[in-house]
Structures are given as structure tokens and as C-alpha cells.
Amino acid sequence: IKRYREHTPMPLSETSLFVKAENNLRSALEKYAAELEDYLPFIRTLLRDLKEYQTLPKYSLRRLAAVEMDEKVSKKRLARFKAELDMLRKALGEDYLERIEQRVKEFRSEIIIAVENVCS
Numbered sequence: 001i002k003r004y005r006e007h008t009p010m011p012l013s014e015t016s017l018f019v020k021a022e023n024n025l026r027s028a029l030e031k032y033a034a035e036l037e038d039y040l041p042f043i044r045t046l047l048r049d050l051k052e053y054q055t056l057p058k059y060s061l062r063r064l065a066a067v068e069m070d071e072k073v074s075k076k077r078l079a080r081f082k083a084e085l086d087m088l089r090k091a092l093g094e095d096y097l098e099r100i101e102q103r104v105k106e107f108r109s110e111i112i113i114a115v116e117n118v119c120s
Contacts, residue, residue, distance in 0.1 A: 014058060021064035022050050028069045028081065035078055039085050045097050046088075055100055060088055 025047050028036055036043065046064070049055055056064075067081040093099070 014061075017058060017061040017065050018050065018054070020068075021056075021061045022047065024064055024067065024069040024081075025050070027071075031071065032069065032073065032078065036082065036085075039082065039089075042085060042089050042094060045094075049097050049100075053097070053100060053104075055097075060092070063088060 025043050029040065029043050029047070033040060046056070063084045067077055067084060069077075069081060073081075
């Protein structure tokens with residue numbers, strides 16, 4: 001069993017996926033804005049979602065984390081990242097975060113705190 005574990009890569013935890021996806025999106029925005037011009041609004045939307053709402057499912061985070069957007073990205077890797085963004089944009093919709101924000105506004109709840117005076 002020990003040997004099996006040594007050779008089997010551990011799956012990325014949800015936090016690792018989140019951080020890696022966020023880092024990739026930030027790198028793409030900062031270092032490859034010219035190449036990703038058509039995707040910039042969607043990348044900003046994804047980053048805002050990660051920061052404020054965290055509604056992206058694990059499979060979406062995996063897709064964003066799959067292609068590492070470091071300083072030396074090949075054209076092939078950049079094309080793959082664009083393909084991942086296209087797939088997510090198609091699956092989620094360009095305005096998916098706006099729809100989520102509308103639902104959040106509808107479900108605002110009030111918290112009422114009551115204090116009872118008890119005389120003995």
C-alpha cells in the first residue's frame with residue numbers, strides 16, 4: 001500500500017485548486033492581456049466570483065488550474081487556456097455572475113436578535 005501511495009499523485013485539495021485557478025487568471029490578466037483581449041471581461045468576472053462569491057464548481061476550478069500561466073507560456077499552452085475559457089464561457093454564460101448577484105439580492109434575510117429581561 002505504501003508503494004502505491006508513493007507513485008499515485010494526490011488530488012489537489014479544493015483550496016489548492018482555488019489558489020491555482022486564481023493565480024492562473026491573475027497571471028493571464030497581468031502578463032497576457034494583449035493575447036487574451038477578447039477574454040479579459042470574462043477573466044475579470046471569474047476573478048470577482050472567486051473573490052466575492054466562490055460559486056465555481058470544482059470541475060471549473062480544475063479547468064482553470066490545468067494550464068499553468070507562468071511567465072513562459074508557449075503558444076500551444078495559451079491556445080489551450082483560451083479553449084478552457086471558451087468552454088467555461090459557453091457552459092456558464094457570459095453574464096452568469098450577474099444572474100447569481102440577482103439571486104443573492106432576492107434571498108437577503110434579516111437577522112433579528114431578541115433580548116429577554118428576566119427578573120428574579
